Amino acid sequence: MRDKIFNTIINSLFSLLAVGLFYNQVIRAPLFMQLSQNNRIRVIQLSAPRGKILDRNGKVVAGNRVRLDCVIMPQEFIDKENGFSRLSSILGMPEDVLKKRFNRRLLNPFTPVVLAPDISKENAITIEEERFNMPGVFINANPIRDYVYKDAAAQLVGYIGEIGQKELDKLDRYGYRVNDLVGRSGIEEEYDNYLRGEDGGMQIEVDSKGKQNRVLGLKEPKEGRDVYLTVDIELQKYISELFGEGRGACVVMNPANGEILSLVSKPSFDPNVFVVPDNFKIKEILSGKSHPMLDRAISCAYPPGSIFKIAVATAALEERKLSTDREFICNGKFHLGNQVFDCWKENGHGPQNVINALKNSCNVFFYNTGMLLGPDLIAKYSQKFGFGRPTGIDLPQETSGLVPNKLWKRIKMGETWYNGETANYGIGQGYLLTTPIQVLGMTAAVANGGFLVRPHIVKRIASVDISAGSIRKLGISDNSLDVVTTSLRKVVEDDNGTGVKARVKGLSIAGKTGTAQTGRGTTHAWFVGFSPVDKPKVALVVLLEEGGKGGLNAAIMGGKIFKKAQELGLL
Structure with a gap:
């Protein structure tokens, strides 16, 4: 009895299978023939918008706009001669x-x-109207990057570009594909994994005419995560405009927590050039003698x-090589054996203690x-x-600079260290090399009590706060820091201080000017400072390449930036 039931079930199943096969192969055969001859399945990639980059006040610094691309599906583009002829006429x-x-x-x-990427709306409409006469041609709307402030924030924000084949070989396992856009510098590169979205796709059935x-x-595509900066874009824009055609850098930071309020490098470039590549402009940028992408x-x-x-002053105070009572006489020259080293003031400064020496920037001291x-x-x-190591700022391609010592010279050059090199070391010349961001770190350390x-530049990603940065106590005494701070305040607030041009009415400012020899007969101009002196909220560094004396244009720029920061409510 059981065998009979089992056989009945098996026979029933085979009968159903036979009916299904007959239905699909005979009854629906004309339908499938039509689908195979006249219809195709097309898969369209739906690009995900990158996350927006916004400043500390929620203003969009890098957003997205819609780009209309003329796209060809090769397998459907049969009548090439007619297709190319029509497209040539439409696109010009x-x-x-x-x-x-x-x-x-x-x-x-x-x-x-x-x-043809990023075509006009008018051309896109014409192609859509002509689409049935050009099978395989269609318009694809994609979100692309839009850098709102152009060259004012280029090095800070960075730019994007198509992924290369070598990069693709390494990154395809992480979901990257041909023609994907990736961050190439700045925030775009450093936070690319967060900013890039997850592409979607659409599978559609089209007839032979498309x-x-x-x-x-x-x-549906999934948009990348928004990145919120610590930067005030209005301050960024203002400083960028202050540079004009000059070369250099300026960084403004909250010395208490390391939040970067502005980071400007000049000359600069418009990152929009790389979004829809303009080969002529890109070549102009890459071959420019002023190196705008640096x-x-x-x-x-x-x-x-x-x-x-x-x-140097802090080191000497900490090591008890100096006190506020110890003086050196500056008559304009320092003699070391048969070598003579000049002070910037030809007739000298007379008796100088550490406070006056910093105020007057006395070389002999x-x-x-x-x-x-x-x-x-x-x-x-x-x-x-x-100095001598990266600060750890959340931007790519930070350099370490160079802090030389006797062992370094012995290993690097195979030579002993000379006393004349020590004298130059004392005024920040010689082998020593520093970045503006490192100089700002030193300035902030004096401002915040050691x-x-x-x-850091990023405050949060979407709703996640990541702004907690590392803070390390240097172990420098309050007494030494107080002496240095008093000196730096005199640099700006005394009528004969070298940084008097940075003075701003109603603000207490401590600062230091610098004029660095380049070895090419020119000098770089530096100014560093912080304000208010008692409870600093803003510290800054200004570097003007071949900008002359630090007490002139660099100090003037520093004062203007402090004033603007006050207007923006940052001070």
Whole structure:
């Protein structure tokens, strides 16, 4: 009985299978024939918008706009001669250029080819109207980057570009694909994993003329996460405009927590050029002698000149080589054996203690101080202030600079260290190289009572706060810091201080000027400062490449920036 039931079930199943096969192969055969001859399945990638980059007040610094691309699906683009001829007429581009572009970008019959990116709305409408006469041609709307402030924030924000084949070989396992856009510098590169979204796709059924019949499947793209900066874009824009055609860098930071309020490098470039590549403009940028893509704030190292006297004075006070009572006589020259080293003031400053020497930026005083310390102690305190290593700012391509000592020279050059090199070390010249962001770290450490803070630019990603930075106590006594702070206040607030041009009515400002020799007969101009002196909220560094004396344009710019920060409510 059981066998009979089992056989009945099996026979029933086979009967159903036979009926199903007959239905699909005979009854529905004409339908499937029609689908196979006249219809195709097309898969369209739906690009995900990158997350927005916003400033501390929620203003969009890098957003997205819609780009209309003329795209060809190779497997459907049968009548090429007619297609290219019509597209040439619509787009106003030579037919041979379109053909070469198509062949160059063709990967396989199933991968869409972007023939003409970012076409006008009018051309897109015309192509859509002509689409039935050009099978395989369609318009694809994609979100693309829009850098609102153009060259004012280029090094800070960075730019995006198409992924290369070598990069793709390494990153395809992480979801990257051909023609994907990736961050190339700045925030775009550093936070690319957060900013890039997750692409979607649509599977549609189209007829032989490319007309859509129905949507078979849809996966919505997922937008990348928004990144919120600590930067005030209005301050950023203002400082960028202050530079004009000049070269250099300026960084403004909250010395208490390391929040970067502005980071400007000049000359700069418009990152929008790389979004829809303009080869002529890109070549112009890349071959420019002024190197506009360099981030001079973090990627270039310079001799610091007299601003380094802050570190030397602190070292000498801590090591008890100096006190506020000890003086050196400056008559305009310092004699060391048969060598003579000049002070910037030809007739000299007369008797100088450490407070007046910093206020007047007396070279002779710091030649003497450098000799008291020696190169290894100067190097020790330089490293304590963060020189000679990256600050850890959340931007790519930060350089370390150079802090020399006796051992370094022996290993690097195979030579002994000379006393004349120690004298130059005392005024921030010689082998020493520093970045503007490192100099700002030293300035902030004096301002905040002896803590080295890690500068950072991103406050939060979406709703997640990531702004907590590292703060390290330097172990420098309050007494030494008080002496240095008093001196720096006199630099700006005394009528004969070297930084008097940075003075702003109603603000207490401490600062230091610097004029660094380049070895080419020119000088870089530096100014560092912080305000208010008692409870600093803003610290800054200004570097003007080949900008003359630090007490002139650099100090003037510093004062203007403090005033603007006050207007913006940052002070």
